[in-house]
Amino acid sequence: MTEPLPTIVLIGHGMVGQRYLEALAERGVTATHRITVLCEEPRPAYDRVHLTSYFSGSTAEDLSMTPAGFMEEHGIALHLDDPAEHIDRAARRVTSRSGQVFPYDVLVLATGSYPFVPPVPGKDAPGCFVYRTIEDLLAIEEYAKDRGSGAVVGGGLLGLEAAGALQGLGLATRIVEFAPRLMPVQVDEGGGAALLRTIESMGLTVHTGVGTQEVVTGEDGHVSGMRLSDGSTVDTDLVVFSAGVRPRDQLARDCGLDVGERGGIAVDARCRTSDAHVYAIGECALAVDGRVYGLVAPGYEMAETAADDLLGREKEFTGADLSTKLKLLGVDVASFGDAHGATPDSLDVVWSDSRSGVYKKLVVSPDGVLLGGVLVGDADSYGLLRPLTGSVPPVAPEQLVLPAGVGAPVALGPSALPDHAVICSCHNVTKKAIAACDTLAEVKKCTKAGTGCGSCVKVIGQLLPAATDKGLCGCFPFTRAELYEIVRTRRLTSYEEILDGHGRPEARGGDGCEVCKPTVGSIIASLAPTLGASGYVLDGEQAALQDTNDHFLANMQRNGSYSVVPRIPGGEITPDKLIVIGEVARDFGLYTKITGGQRIDLFGASVDQLPRIWARLVDAGFESGHAYGKALRTVKSCVGQTWCRYGVQDSVRMAIDLELRYRGLRAPHKLKSAVSGCARECAEAQSKDFGVIATASGWNLYVGGNGGATPRHADLLAQDLSDAELVRLIDRFLMFYIRTADRLERTSTWLERLEGGLDHLRDVVVHDSLGLCAELEALMADHVAHYRDEWAETLQDPERLRRFVSFVNAPGAPDPTVKFVPERDQVKPDLAVLTIGGPVR
Secondary structure, three states, X not given: OOOOOOEEEEEOOOHHHHHHHHHHHHOOHHHOOEEEEEOOOOOOOEOOOOHHHHHHOOOHHHHEOOOOOHHHHOOEEEEOOOOEEEEXXXXXXXXXXXXXXXXXOEEEEOOOEEEOOOOOOOOOOOOEEEOOOHHHHHHHHHHHOOOOEEEEEOXXXXXXXXXXXXXXXXXXXXXXXXXXXXXXXXXXXXXHHHHHHHHHHOOOEEEEOOOEEEEEEOOOOOEEEEEEOOOOEEEOOOEEEOOOEEEOOHHHHHOOOOEOOOOOEEOOOOOEOOOOOEEEOHHHEEOOXXXXXXXXXXXXXXXXXXXXHHOOOOOOOOOOOOOEEEXXXXXXXXXXXXXXXXXXXXXXXXXXXXXXXXXXEEEEOOOOOEEEEEEEOOOOOHHHHHHHOOOOOOOOHHHHOOOEOOEOOOOOOHHHOOOOOEEEOOOOEEHHHHHOOOOHHHHHHHHOOOOOOOOOHHHHHHHOOHHHOOOOOXXXXXXXXXXXXXXXXXXXXXXXXXXXXXXXXXXXXXXXXOOHHHHHHHHHHHHHHHHOOOOOOOOOOHHHHOOHHHHOOOEEOOOOOEEEOEOOHHHOOOHHHHHHHHHHHHHHOOEEEEOOOOOEEEEEEOOOOHHHHHHHHHHOOOOEOOOOOOEEEEEEEOOHHHOOOOOXXXXXXXXXXXXXXXXXXXXXXXXXXXXXXXXXXXXOHHHOOEEEEEEOOEEEEEEOOEOOOOOEOOEEEEEEEOHHHHHHHHHHHHHHHHHHOOOOOOHHHHHHHOOOHHHHHHHHHOOOOOOOHHHHHHHHHHHHHHOOOHHHHHHOOHHHHOOOOOOOOOOOXXXXXXXXXXXXXXXXEOHHHOXXXXXXX
């Protein structure tokens, strides 16, 4: 008679529970044991880390962490919507809510945690919610319909996620945090201040250092407001409690297992409870170091430990790295190691730029060992800094925090990391293990690196052979040109839709990165009229995709002030408009400079001054010069035949016509042009992306030129063109470039890379060898017909103007750190205040 297989019962099927099942399958345990899973929710394990993406289009299937056919393949019996209600340890049986009884040889508790709701009056009123499951999100989404405001109690990780979700639902949102700063566990005071400024600039209201005393209800019994501990009352239609979590240990308590004084099922280093037949893993477990870990990476490690112990393998869980990197409300936040400098005699190296919302702190020992750090606003270096923790970095720590333009930042690559450096903390995967693979898919399959929080994907990509992946970034396997075609042909207008539908599997449901977001934003903007999307770059989701300069429709300067560059088509300007520029510069104390592009730049504006400056300029007939965007900058001109005795065509008129036609055209990189009225070439047209030189018979068109550090002389594409022929060829050339160029690729580099070079380009845009010309012309016609000045649009919308403040809580207050000193009857930045660090302890 065949002996029955020993039985493992798993209570709970969240992310950690699913990882435990996978660990059993990888070790062959599913072939030697019967496995039963009791799940409280109506669906299998899903990704709670990216739960908020449900509001931006991700489905429950997108968030699922259970591969199709996994349960059937491994003979696992999954019971959904049927949680365990009683454990009989003496008889080794579990009874579920449905009344079924499940005997076990090994019991594993992965019950997770529950949201803590402060015991305040009104907490159970209609309109109060927690933020933990998909069902919670569905309930919030339904209740939020036809309501105007919402509040989140708690400013930690989940609280900020919840606030972002409420704002995404169209609610005026406030955050109430009892601690003196947001994310008090992960970031220090400086990081919290930077995070606060950035979040307030997004239109959210933040209360720190106050608690919730009462949820106020209206006559209908529904939520109408909140009373805070400082005595104030705020109006709100909806309240989400996200004030931390507590371990779900009631089952363990009821059956007599040891629990911690403050909760959590007590386990030893092998994740065994006080009963040798019962394990506890994840957020419900109190680890041997006395901590309950609320992050997914420690939970995964506990799952691995429990699976190994089942087979008698030597593996222990004695504690975990609490490093984390997240994007909250579009803001990168990361902390790692000893982020708060608790190590005796530790020192801080700090870069703080309150104007751009960037804060970086590294904690080092007196002998230079990197102990930890906090990154807010720019966490690109997290993937390399975290693995260096515990070692002496190959460069001075200040070089690791300085931004470009202030010092000589060091681009640390994977070569700086030792082989034993842990690249993926979610699955404890080292650099050596990743380097043994050839592709990202192989890394994911063999090591699971990159399948957790996703923060390591960028570094993984740098460790892989360069030739194996030509994708735009770690989020997309496609080039920019391929993404352009996907967006155009499928008429996609949402970044989330593009990422979730066409991103790498491990990136779907995530937040993307700083490479692909502005690239996709530019593609959508360049195709906006054709797609039926808004061409305004700060509308809705588009705002989160833009680079720093686009956020305020102005170029940030080295001292945190901004430049104002009105468009002056062809360099032609009336005396009245010159007077307006002079008066604006005088009244706002701006530095003025005539540029090489025949414009006048005004430097030194604070962010709160920008709308007032532009209101006067727009009233005088000026519009945005797009100096801040990857778009057409200028079309220079000489005075041409109108004034010059050598001129053979009206170069000023042509320059003005071209600049007004292509203004606002978003491209992979900036575009510059010029029109010369004769072969003397005073406008330097042959150093531009597209340049025009007059002939006695018409116009010659040159393309692919640029100045700068690597100058290139433009190539002659066509000659003796009429006005209409010239415009038609430029239309085709520009749209073909926008369609096929790589990210941040100037026309000069693109033309040199283009297979077949100039001859191929001429075949395509002059002779229509690919049959694309009609389509390219139609795309340009759409752009011209739908052009709108971004500053004029902004000034007409009070909601859009809300972002232009230095301090949200003091809208009229200037930034006191932006200072100037006199020079040559004008002003210049006071470089003495541009310090590179905070206090060094």
